[in-house]
Amino acid sequence: xxxxxxxxxxxxxxxxxxxxxxxxxxxxxxxxxxxxxxxxxxxxxxxxxxxxxxxxxxxxxxxxxxxxxxxxxxxxxxxxxxxxxxxxxxxxxxxxxxxxxxxxxxxxxxxxxx
Amino acid sequence: xxxxxxxxxxxxxxxxxxxxxxxxxxxxxxxxxxxxxxxxxxxxxxxxxxxxxxxxxxxxxxxxxxxxxxxxxxxxxxxxxxxxxxxxxxxxxxxxxxxxxxxxxxxxxx
Numbered sequence: 001x002x003x004x005x006x007x008x009x010x011x012x013x014x015x016x017x018x019x020x021x022x023x024x025x026x027x028x029x030x031x032x033x034x035x036x037x038x039x040x041x042x043x044x045x046x047x048x049x050x051x052x053x054x055x056x057x058x059x060x061x062x063x064x065x066x067x068x069x070x071x072x073x074x075x076x077x078x079x080x081x082x083x084x085x086x087x088x089x090x091x092x093x094x095x096x097x098x099x100x101x102x103x104x105x106x107x108x109x110x111x112x113x114x
Numbered sequence: 115x116x117x118x119x120x121x122x123x124x125x126x127x128x129x130x131x132x133x134x135x136x137x138x139x140x141x142x143x144x145x146x147x148x149x150x151x152x153x154x155x156x157x158x159x160x161x162x163x164x165x166x167x168x169x170x171x172x173x174x175x176x177x178x179x180x181x182x183x184x185x186x187x188x189x190x191x192x193x194x195x196x197x198x199x200x201x202x203x204x205x206x207x208x209x210x211x212x213x214x215x216x217x218x219x220x221x222x223x224x
Contacts, residue, residue, distance in 0.1 A: 004157070033211070042201055042214025043158060056210050091157050098208045101148065105157025 004106035006092050012112045013082055020078045021109045025094030029104070032075050034067055035091040036060065037108070043091055049075060082113045117141065118202045123219040126196075132189040134218050136202030139183045144206050147178060149187045150214070151198040158201065158214070161187065192222045 005024040013019050025032050030051050035043035046065070047057045051072035061067075064082075069075040079086055089108040096102055119137040126132040138147065146165050150158040162169055162176045164185075169176045175188040189196055201217040 040216070042199075042216055043212075044214070045211035048210055058211075093157070098210070101160050101163050103150075103158075103160060103212075105159070107156050 004092055004094055004104050006090075006106040006109050008109055009107065010110045010112075012114060015082060015084060015113055017082055018078065018080045019082060019111060020076050021090055021092075021111075023075045023077070023092030023094075023106060025074070025092070026096075026104055027073075029094035029096045030072070031095045031097070032069055033093040033095075033103070034075070034077050035093065035105075037089040037091060038087075046077075079111075082111075084113045087111055087113045117145075117204050117213065118215055120200075120202050120215065120218045122216070123221070125221050125223055126189075126192045128194060128222050128224050129191055132187075132192040132196065132220060132222070134187040134189075134200050134202075134220065135184065136187070137184045138202070138204045141182050141204050145204045146207050147176065147182075147185050148203045148205060148212070149174070149176065150201045150203065150212070151196075152201070152217070153195075153198040161200075192220075194222050194224065196220065197222045 007022045033048040034046040037043040045058050046061050049069040064080045067077045089110050091108045093103045093105040148163040149161040152158045162174050164176045178185045199217040199219050201214045203212050
């Protein structure tokens with residue numbers, strides 16, 4: 001296992017379209033996190049899963065956003081009716097337990113909404 | 115919300131020590147200081163963390179003041195590959211999220 005994988009690396013979509021991103025965490029990690037990062041800013045927390053349960057969601061996660069982790073392994077993040085303000089890097093991270101030093105981040109999916 | 119204050123940018127000569135400061139004056143007793151870095155086009159990478167004692171690992175050293183209101187990350191011999199944005203974060207060890215803030219953009223100069 002070589003780390004956290006995210007697919008695709010880049011996505012360009014037209015405003016109003018739906019997009020879905022995938023994250024494959026490190027296999028033994030039970031926790032999975034989604035963050036969003038806009039240009040010049042640090043990553044901002046969106047949501048996290050412990051196994052298949054989504055336990056926390058940020059206020060940033062509007063009702064156009066939905067995340068799933070159906071079998072406690074990979075996760076998907078879907079954005080419906082994309083807006084230009086959704087353009088950002090979407091980062092996934094995983095960890096085993098709560099220790100803050102154990103997070104491994106993927107390289108992210110860069111979304112551009114035109 | 116971010117509970118730390120860091121300089122926006124710093125330069126360091128290659129081979130010299132890079133000392134990155136961080137202020138966290140409102141840190142509480144059960145909050146740790148974490149440092150992550152983000153190299154361009156990559157996700158953040160864990161560097162080091164500590165509670166109140168100084169810490170050292172293969173990447174860096176973390177010096178925390180006695181009152182815990184500030185800390186310094188030390189990269190002992192900076193290389194060009196250390197050019198990145200460095201984030202200082204305070205968080206309980208059992209928290210579920212990190213508040214990254216905007217970090218310090220470190221440029222290592224040849």
